[in-house]
Amino acid sequence: MADNICIPFVILGITDGPLKFLYNGNLRTDPSKKLSDLNEDIWGYIDMLKLAFDGTPSIKYYKLEDPLSGDTEEIKQSCSLSFSGPEKLSKAYSLARSDIIERCNLADTSEKIKDMQYRLLIVVTWSKTLTSSYAGEILPTIHENGPSAREEALERAYKRDSPSTEATLERVRLRQKSNISDAFYNNRPLSLGPTPIAVYEPAFARFAEKVNKTNIVSGDFTREELQFALDFIRTCSRHYANETKRHEDLETLDFPGFVNLWLEQTIHGPNNSTYRPDGGKKYTSRFRQAVFTVLAELKNEKGEGNCDASDQVQCSYTKAYEGLRQQSCCPAFLIALTGVDLVIWGAVTADRFFFEPLASIMLVPMPKNSGRTALESKMLEVVNVFRALREGVDELVEHYAKLPNPPSVLTSDSANGSRPIATRSGGGTSCSGGGGKGRTSGGTSRSGGGGKVRSGGGPTFHTNEYIPGMFPRWHVFVSESEEYKLEYVRRLPTNFEKPIFLAKMTGGSEVGKDVVVKFAPSYCPEAHKLLGDLKLAPKLHYAKFEPCSKGNPDAPDMWVVVMDFIEKATHPSMQLEERHSTKLRRCVDELHAKGYVYGDLRRPNILVRDDELFLIDFDWANEKSKARYPLHIYLEETPSTHNWHRGVTRGGEIEIEHDVYRLESIIAGKV
Known part of the structure; x- marks a missing residue:
């Protein structure tokens, strides 16, 4: 295998205005790749920059006749002078011709760019306003968010293929990108980080607190609960010839007060389709509507089957709550069991599909040095998790029991797979054949007297301005x-x-x-x-x-x-005005004078409005000697990318001199 080559590159972005510098770096990659194969790598950088855009951006590649050189600030300056508009790209010629992309690999096209000068120019084109913590100069606005975009994403997921198909690695890799509206926000990759789901359903926080406790005492559990734990470990630790036999044995195990977990369930999808997850729990409301509080998927062993149990159960979740999403965040526990590996996820449907792993257990006894045998320790871990799961499900039942009116799935047209139109009326949700007045107080409808109605061959949505689950x-x-x-x-x-x-x-x-x-x-x-x-x-x-x-x-x-x-406030431009520089300096001086350090001094944490300046985001701030940088602070690539003080380290102490360094860098227009 040939050694990887290093290609310096610059990313620019454009809508209908001037080109904007986004990023520069060095890409190490396989020389046998074709230029078109770089798209996935470039999406990784776009995800890292937290860019958001309308529609699906396109990526084009150019090789500069005259290379760019210097540090990040010099490259920014060169780009602003050389490429102030699309027509200025005449200085470069495109590498995006199909014959080059299809026939040439990077080793062929990199001969003149491997001299460590920036000759490879990458232009990302999108349809509307882009916002970014690094590139944007205005206060971030909602992009592709809100009820309408939410329903578009849910509709797309609803119309996708079966969970077993969508969970294959090929499909997951295509879906899990920031520009895909129905991507699962589950930290895979890290750029798809979810909103903490306990914000929407606090039962998940209580579950996590219970499973993470360390002082587990056997006397807190009943004889039947402990017997279940032993039987569950015995069953999961066996080697089965196939998944069917493993499933049959799991069906015989019931945790007290939490029975029939591994009975196969049925989810009804569009066009009379049905999906059958390996297990789950349903709650039937007083309106005779059944909703899942738990969904479960089973795989016999690692390496068997064509998909991951966690991916598949998440895909099943997206099919299971069609009538409830107008009035609930649809909280559920998702169980993925693969051989001896048990993972329990929490799931909600808010702006998008948000998933967080809440518990992960390897069901093989492990020595703990706790005065107990390895099997005893594992039994206590298992029984504690299932007790917490049972109590968590009870909380979700309370959530669904409190929903005020019948969900909007009481009628449907199974012939074309459409769903009823849900409208908000008073305290709850009802079914109707059309219009609706949207939100009745404290808000406005999206269009005139009704919400936006989507129709076509797939599900039908009525979008209100206010959806509680969001x-x-x-x-x-x-x-x-x-x-x-x-x-x-x-x-x-x-x-x-x-x-x-x-x-x-x-x-x-x-x-x-x-x-x-x-x-x-x-x-x-x-x-x-x-x-x-x-x-x-x-x-x-x-x-x-x-x-x-x-x-x-x-x-x-x-x-x-x-x-x-702060209404009508914006983030400051690259060159801070003197009136704002004075106030920013005062912010830092006042904090230091009272014994505090700030740490995260960046333009996204500064707002300006006329003569006013406001510092926001005090997550890192603390008393000096107590304040620490987060372990995941972004320090990769060239130091000039974010221009942290050279003394900044992961988990290191935030120093006064670090704040001063950032202050002077911002005032000088360096960051």
């Missing part, structure tokens, strides 16, 4: 003895991984005040309030860690922050 459960808080209620309006960032929402706040003297609600694993309210009191950060209304507990049923086990929404 928004967090947490919506009431108390501050200074006053109770406040939140009515969510829309998601703010284009990055689904960030749970930040625009909401209307009512309480005390406030009625329908626009606020930003942010959910985060860490936050420093003291630093935020310090700058907020100086009008250098949005006014802080609430910031508290909300632990999941029986007394706090809507809590997501995260920090919840409520602050003013």
Whole structure:
């Protein structure tokens, strides 16, 4: 096999305006690849940059006659001078001709670009506004989000092939890209990170807390529960000739109060199709509508079959809740069992399909040095997980039992696979043959007196402006003895991984005040309030860690922050105006004077409006000596890409000098 070659490249982006510099780097790749094979690598960089766009972008390749050289800032400058518009690409000639793509490999085309100068130019073209934490200069707007885009994504998933087909590696690789509307946000790849699902259904946070506890005591469980754990481990650890026999033996095992988990289920799809997951649990509501609280898929052993159990059960989930998505986030536990490997996922349907692994167990006894045998330790681990699963499913039953009106699947046209039109009326959802008034209070419909109706050969959707499943459960808080209620309006960032929402706040003297609600694993309210009191950060209304507990049923086990929404604010341009530079310097000085460091000083965390400047996002901030960089801070590629201080390390202490370095770099227009 030939050694990999290194190709320096520059990525530019364009809509109907000027070309915009996005990224430069060095790509190590197999020289036998054709140029068209680079598309997958380039999508990886686009995913890394958190780019969002309307439609499906195209990628074209150019080889520059005159190479670009220098560091990132010099290359940016060269691009702005040389390629200020599409017509300026006359200085380069296209490598995108079909004869080159089909007949030439990279070794043939790289002879003049392997001199480590930037000759390979990659242009990504999309249809509308692009937003990016790195490339955008305006406050991120909702792109391909909202009810209409949501329904388009769900419709696309609903019309795909069977779960067993869609879960094959070939199909998964095609679907799991950021430009695919119905991609599964399950951290595969990492660029498809989901919103934490406990934001929508806190039962998942309570389940995770239970399965992660370390002080598991055998006396907490019944004799029958412990017997199940032993039988389950025995069964899973056997080698079976085929999946059918393994499935038959699993069907005989029942956890107390949680029976028939491995009975084959039936999901009804479009055009009279049916899908049969290997197991699951159903709840039948008082309206006689059955919904899945659990779906399960089984594989006999690793390497058998043509797909992964986790991928298949996630595909099954996308087919199973068609009538409920207008009124619920459709929470469910998904079980994937492959030989001795058990994975339990949580699933919700919010803006898109969000999945998170909540428990993973290898069902072979492992020594723990705990004063117990390896088998005893594994039995306690298993019984604890199944107890938590049973209790978690009970919570999901409560969720579905509280849905106010019959789901919109009471009638359907099975001949053409269409679904009924769901409209929102008062407190719930009803079925109708058309129109509907959309949201009745606190919002506006998308078009006139009704929502957008999609029709055609597939399912029919009625899209309302307000869909409860798209928004967090947490919506009431108390501050200074006053109770406040939140009515969510829309998601703010284009990055689904960030749970930040625009909401209307009512309480005390406030009625329908626009606020930003942010959910985060860490936050420093003291630093935020310090700058907020100086009008250098949005006014802080609430910031508290909300632990999941029986007394706090809507809590997501995260920090919840409520602050003013700064209307008409934008991120600053590359060259900060002097009036804004002065205020940014004051932000940093005030924090340092009170013993705080900030850490994440970047343009996406700065807002400007007229003469005002606001610092936002205090996730990394803390008292000096306590503040640490996240382990996953982006430090790859050339240092100039993000221009962190050379002392910045993963998990390292955030220093005052690091803040100062970033401050001066931003003011100088270097980052």
